[in-house]
Amino acid sequence: MNPEDFDTGDPIAWCPGCGNFGILNAVKTALAQSGRPPSQILLVSGIGQAAKLPHYVNCNCFNGLHGRALPAAAGAKIANRELTVVVATGDGDCYGEGGNHFIHNIRRNLDITVIVHDNQIYGLTKGQASPTTDQGHITKIQSAGVILEPLRPLELAIAMGASFAARGFSGDTEHLAGLIVKGMSHKGFALIDVLQPCVSFNKVNTYQWYSKRVYKLDSSYNPADRIAAFAKACELGDRIPLGVIYETAKETYEEKSGLDKRPPLVGADILNVDINPALKDFAVTAE
Amino acid sequence: MKNELTIRIAGEAGQGMQTIGAVLCRAFISAGLNVFANQDYMSRIRGGNNFFQLRVCSKPVHAPRRRADIIVALDKASVELHRPALAAGGLLVADAKKYGLAAGTAGFADVPLYALAAQAAGAELFMNSVACGFLTGATCTDFRHAESAIRRAFEGKPAEIISKNIAAAKAGYDFSLQQADCRSFAPGAAGGEALLLDGNGAMALAAIKSGCKFYSAYPMSPSTGLMETMSQYAEQFGIAVEQAEDEIAAVNMAIGASFAGARAMTATSGGGFALMTEGISLAAMTETPVVIADMQRPAPATGFPTRTEQADLDFALHAGHGEFARAVFTPGTPEQAFALTAKAFDTAERYQIPVFILSDQHLAESYRSVRLSDLNMPPVKRYALTGKIAPDYKRYALNDTGISPRALPGLADCVVYADSDEHTEEGHITEDAAVRAAMVRKRFHLKMAALARETEKPQAVGVENADIVLVGFGSTYDVMREAAESARTIKTGFIHLSQVWPFPAQEMEALLKNAKKAVTVENNAAGQLARLIRRETGIKLAGSILKFDGRPFDLEYLVEALETGRLQ
Ligand SMILES: Cc1ncc(C[n+]2csc(CCOP(=O)(O)OP(=O)(O)O)c2C)c(N)n1
Ligand code: SF4
Ligand SMILES: [Mg+2]
Numbered sequence: 001m002n003p004e005d006f007d008t009g010d011p012i013a014w015c016p017g018c019g020n021f022g023i024l025n026a027v028k029t030a031l032a033q034s035g036r037p038p039s040q041i042l043l044v045s046g047i048g049q050a051a052k053l054p055h056y057v058n059c060n061c062f063n064g065l066h067g068r069a070l071p072a073a074a075g076a077k078i079a080n081r082e083l084t085v086v087v088a089t090g091d092g093d094c095y096g097e098g099g100n101h102f103i104h105n106i107r108r109n110l111d112i113t114v115i116v117h118d119n120q121i122y123g124l125t126k127g128q129a130s131p132t133t134d135q136g137h138i139t140k141i142q143s144a145g146v147i148l149e150p151l152r153p154l155e156l157a158i159a160m161g162a163s164f165a166a167r168g169f170s171g172d173t174e175h176l177a178g179l180i181v182k183g184m185s186h187k188g189f190a191l192i193d194v195l196q197p198c199v200s201f202n203k204v205n206t207y208q209w210y211s212k213r214v215y216k217l218d219s220s221y222n223p224a225d226r227i228a229a230f231a232k233a234c235e236l237g238d239r240i241p242l243g244v245i246y247e248t249a250k251e252t253y254e255e256k257s258g259l260d261k262r263p264p265l266v267g268a269d270i271l272n273v274d275i276n277p278a279l280k281d282f283a284v285t286a287e
Numbered sequence: 288m289k290n291e292l293t294i295r296i297a298g299e300a301g302q303g304m305q306t307i308g309a310v311l312c313r314a315f316i317s318a319g320l321n322v323f324a325n326q327d328y329m330s331r332i333r334g335g336n337n338f339f340q341l342r343v344c345s346k347p348v349h350a351p352r353r354r355a356d357i358i359v360a361l362d363k364a365s366v367e368l369h370r371p372a373l374a375a376g377g378l379l380v381a382d383a384k385k386y387g388l389a390a391g392t393a394g395f396a397d398v399p400l401y402a403l404a405a406q407a408a409g410a411e412l413f414m415n416s417v418a419c420g421f422l423t424g425a426t427c428t429d430f431r432h433a434e435s436a437i438r439r440a441f442e443g444k445p446a447e448i449i450s451k452n453i454a455a456a457k458a459g460y461d462f463s464l465q466q467a468d469c470r471s472f473a474p475g476a477a478g479g480e481a482l483l484l485d486g487n488g489a490m491a492l493a494a495i496k497s498g499c500k501f502y503s504a505y506p507m508s509p510s511t512g513l514m515e516t517m518s519q520y521a522e523q524f525g526i527a528v529e530q531a532e533d534e535i536a537a538v539n540m541a542i543g544a545s546f547a548g549a550r551a552m553t554a555t556s557g558g559g560f561a562l563m564t565e566g567i568s569l570a571a572m573t574e575t576p577v578v579i580a581d582m583q584r585p586a587p588a589t590g591f592p593t594r595t596e597q598a599d600l601d602f603a604l605h606a607g608h609g610e611f612a613r614a615v616f617t618p619g620t621p622e623q624a625f626a627l628t629a630k631a632f633d634t635a636e637r638y639q640i641p642v643f644i645l646s647d648q649h650l651a652e653s654y655r656s657v658r659l660s661d662l663n664m665p666p667v668k669r670y671a672l673t674g675k676i677a678p679d680y681k682r683y684a685l686n687d688t689g690i691s692p693r694a695l696p697g698l699a700d701c702v703v704y705a706d707s708d709e710h711t712e713e714g715h716i717t718e719d720a721a722v723r724a725a726m727v728r729k730r731f732h733l734k735m736a737a738l739a740r741e742t743e744k745p746q747a748v749g750v751e752n753a754d755i756v757l758v759g760f761g762s763t764y765d766v767m768r769e770a771a772e773s774a775r776t777i778k779t780g781f782i783h784l785s786q787v788w789p790f791p792a793q794e795m796e797a798l799l800k801n802a803k804k805a806v807t808v809e810n811n812a813a814g815q816l817a818r819l820i821r822r823e824t825g826i827k828l829a830g831s832i833l834k835f836d837g838r839p840f841d842l843e844y845l846v847e848a849l850e851t852g853r854l855q
Contacts, residue, residue, distance in 0.1 A: 010715045038702050044543070047707070054704075055715050060696035061704045062546050063716075064539065065569050071536040075543025075551070076696075078527045079501055083547065083697045104532035259527065266548035266698060268525055270498025271667050278492060278520055279659065282482040284316040287432065 003028035006058045019196035022170035030180035041084045044073035048090035048124045050117030067097025070105045077110045080266045085112040092122045095131040106160040110253045113183040113190045119198035127201030153193045154233035163250035164190035188252045217243035291344040293352045297369045298361030301333040303415040308339035313436035315343045316481045316656045323349045325653040330592040349765035353843040359418045407458035408451035420456030424463030484657045486650035489621035491516035493628035501544035501551040503529040503537045508592045509648040510554040510582040534559035538566030548695035554580035564606045567641045571611035573705040576635035583647040585837040594837035595648035597810035612734035615643045615788035619764025622661045629664035637670050649839040650762035673698040681712040689733025743786035753780030756805040760784040763808050770845040790823040807831040830854035
């Protein structure tokens with residue numbers, strides 16, 4: 001399949017020049033490369049500008065609540081492990097409102113891919129600070145500048161034991177598509193935090209701002225070394241590394257729970273469940 | 288000979304009241320009797336004071352009594368704490384030496400529970416089995432019933448543990464035979480096979496039979512028993528049981544699983560239900576079936592974690608922002624809980640809506656003997672599309688039923704868009720006024736109209752010519768039924784609602800309009816059902832009999848309220 005086969009024709013509601021377009025192209029390219037038919041792919045999102053993405057991709061879509069993309073995705077994946085499940089979410093959606101689910105789904109380690117459109121701002125609600133907004137960043141709400149320290153997604157993920165943690169840039173679609181392909185082929189929870197300029201509400205972290213700082217990790221970098229990876233993830237100042245920061249093989253939820261040895265739950269015959277063996281456990285016969 | 292007896296076993300948490308309570312329940316059922324057992328326990332693991340109370344009868348009666356004919360105190364504190372609950376002529380059992388009570392003190396029967404345990408089984412901790420054996424003998428029940436119930440309760444434990452418990456029970460049994468007469472029962476009319484089931488167990492069995500394949504929840508009393516049972520059978524029946532990180536995750540996971548095509552359920556209590564409310568609204572908007580049970584406990588906030596209340600009625604009727612169709616079932620017995628859980632799964636999937644089951648600690652955790660023939664549900668049906676789908680498929684296609692064909696992503700060859708934003712027929716975000724109005728009509732008006740035609744009819748007994756009609760929902764069913772039967776000075780009928788939404792307004796109007804006097808019986812402080820009846824029918828009842836101390840109604844409480852005319 002080609003990336004165009006994943007077009008939907010649903011009118012796109014993003015601002016011209018928004019970094020989300022680059023992410024959308026990268027997603028379509030990666031899905032085309034995956035060889036999976038649209039009917040076998042499920043995109044799950046929460047609410048925000050990022051979370052509109054599934055509407056622009058021709059495959060199954062569950063656009064749920066703000067912050068709650070991950071639990072919905074986890075439920076769907078457990079129910080039908082044959083679905084290819086990809087989550088499109090924002091920095092507010094995933095790290096703020098849904099922060100608890102982020103932490104615990106790293107622990108759950110289902111075989112899903114999570115793409116965070118990290119524009120370091122709340123785009124849809126017009127420019128308030130997000131968990132990843134830099135200190136000092138002035139907004140209409142944080143009028144004296146953000147005073148909280150930013151959440152550092154890749155450090156958090158690596159510390160939590162995520163088995164795949166990568167950083168991409170919406171300005172480099174080809175590289176990003178490659179990362180998404182890698183994330184999708186990784187067995188387990190794959191986090192891809194994507195630097196994404198919001199041209200309307202983030203006047204600090206602009207396309208130029210990111211372009212000046214990002215550099216691609218080359219083959220001399222070993223993503224299997226967890227301690228080195230943590231140090232790499234900490235590089236988030238004048239130089240920002242792009243690529244797979246950390247990857248390791250880890251047992252997935254499907255393997256640990258035995259789901260992988262059963263047919264998908266959704267395929268079960270539910271019309272003829274025989275509960276007699278269970279009833280016997282409750283039964284007492286008069287003697 | 289009596290045809291019923293109430294037995295209370297009291298002691299500290301950790302003294303095994305529940306274990307021997309369950310053993311006695313099984314022993315009496317196996318002797319051909321009916322049992323009803325409720326638990327009164329504190330939110331602690333050790334210490335405090337708890338009791339397990341069994342009512343044993345030759346005929347099925349299922350409400351708790353206020354006073355017990357036999358009380359066994361497993362610790363000193365229980366002697367005076369529970370003495371007021373002893374029925375006239377009753378037997379209070381205590382271990383005088385162990386508790387340091389002066390020998391010969393009147394008012395209790397001295398049974399050396401602890402010494403017998405040490406003698407027969409080598410350790411005092413077996414005193415609960417001594418008590419169990421004593422009660423078997425004191426009720427003239429053959430010891431073999433207790434023995435087989437003990438074997439069953441300790442199945443899988445080392446043989447030594449089983450034999451020690453049996454030896455301890457036998458010592459208690461033999462001791463009881465040296466006492467004066469035992470309190471024998473009229474021969475049991477019951478016979479045959481019975482299940483020992485609480486509301487949680489009945490709901491779990493029904494969920495499994497209804498094809499529930501996904502259950503996610505966060506532990507919260509008194510819903511945890513349901514989760515435990517689901518988890519116990521997960522492997523055998525191919526069900527994913529997932530402990531979520533919080534109730535928000537629990538409901539959203541269930542919705543995700545259901546979207547993918549697995550029948551899904553979650554359960555909680557009031558606090559967790561509060562956290563689920565946004566998810567409830569999501570299920571309604573995305574038209575994703577989900578079954579949600581709220582096992583009520585006294586609130587607000589953390590309230591009484593281990594006790595009972597019916598104060599989430601208004602909440603369940605309104606939980607979730609916005610307007611949408613819902614069904615709220617309020618079973619009164621394990622048998623109803625079984626049938627209505629099945630109906631909840633069917634209704635949720637047929638109408639693509641969130642469906643609620645409102646239980647409470649009293650129903651969820653009281654054990655009864657239930658006849659297998661009383662556990663009924665219609666054959667399970669599916670309402671979803673899989674395989675080849677027409678190319679112009681639209682997930683939210685508008686039609687005059689309000690129910691759009693639901694294709695399952697991954698199982699159908701089309702793609703499915705579901706959206707929590709207002710959406711077009713295709714499932715894409717829209718802000719169009721006409722589409723909005725049409726979708727509201729679909730989700731709310733059309734679905735409600737269809738649901739209303741299927742509401743469970745209220746059950747009315749002895750309502751014509753009654754001096755007073757009791758009206759209740761949920762777990763007050765049995766106490767209303769028995770109070771109506773046993774109130775002597777006043778002719779009493781009752782109406783029980785096992786579904787409160789859509790509200791059966793016409794039926795209730797017909798039943799209430801000629802009633803001389805009607806009052807609600809509710810385990811809450813506001814009389815929420817009375818207000819609901821007034822809102823939906825315009826009928827203002829004469830009042831309410833309310834109880835909001837965290838304890839269930841007992842038969843005597845209700846009968847007294849009736850006979851003295853005490854209303855709130
Ligand atoms: C429960 C809830 N709270 C708040 C909102 C309002 N809201 C919608 S999106 C959003 C933040 C979006 O930020 P982010 O996830 O970073 O996405 P972006 O728009 O930047 O892509 C907020 C606060 C909501 N929809 N639901
Ligand atoms: S507000 Fe920002 S994130 Fe949203 S579409 Fe516009 S540029 Fe993109
Ligand atoms: Mg953002």
